[in-house]
Amino acid sequence: MFTDQRLTQAYNNAKVLLFDDHSKFIFFSDSHRGDDSVSDEFARNQNLFLHALDWYYNNGYTFVEAGDGDELWEYPKFKHIRIAHSDIFTNLKKFHDEKRLIILYGNHNIYLKRKQYVCKNYYHYYDEYKQEVVDLLAGLCPREALVLKHKKTGQEILVVHGHQGDAINDQFWFLSELLLRYFWKYMHVVGFHNPSSPARNLYKR
Structure with a gap:
């Protein structure tokens, strides 16, 4: 029910975006x-992800990141993520600059619901090579949900991350965050996997 x-x-509260038969x-x-x-766990897939970004950018797609793009529970300092995957953010910026980037927040990057956090971490950063502040995703406005509405038929498609209503990942997300940051992070290193992950739960998938 919840x-x-x-x-x-x-x-x-969703962002509503109109689309037609030619939208991608x-x-x-x-x-x-x-x-x-x-x-x-993303590091091993970075090159594959980069190639995908390049292809979809060059072919005119709008990129929708439907939650948990950045692992802010396990790595609370976004700066470290940005530096580690700078090529990814360079490509995301290309989508953003052409208004073809939509970012939704999930449970693992729920901090993106706070405008102050987004402004501080995602709008700009200090480029140590250039010795100046440069734009990253200036003006980014992450949302919890996206509604795609067809211009002619009015048909709607609701896009969310999927954690809504799941007690441990929604109402009590801060407890899951503590477990991941101080326990499962280190268990991953030696090969153990979190049994509560949706990847291992058919009902949640």
């Missing part, structure tokens, strides 16, 4: 970009 309420809330979108979710340490 899941219905949370999804309804997300729908009512690509959806990515749960990239979980880290700091390129041994516990960063």
Whole structure:
């Protein structure tokens, strides 16, 4: 029941984007970009992700990141993620500059719901090589949900990360964050996997 309420809330506050039969979108979710340490599970897929970004950018797609792009539970300092995967953010900036980037927040990057956090970490950064502050994703406005609405038919598609209503990942997300940051982060290094992960839960998938 609570899941219905949370999804309804997300729908009512969603960004609405009109589309037609010629619109092109690509959806990515749960990239979980880290700091390129041994516990960063995204690092091994970075090159593949880069090639995908290049292809979709060159072919006119709008890039929708549907939650948990950055692993802010495990790596709370975004600066370390940005530096570790600078090529990724350079490519995301290309989408952003052409208004073809939409970022939704999930549970692992829920901090993006706070405008102050986004302004401080995502708008600009200090380029140590150039010795100056440069733009990153200036003006970025992450949302919890996206509604794609067809211009002619009015048909709607609701896009969310999917954690809404799941108690441990929604209402009590801070407890899961502590477990991941101080326990599962180190268990990943030696090969153990979190059994509560949706990747291992057919119902959540």
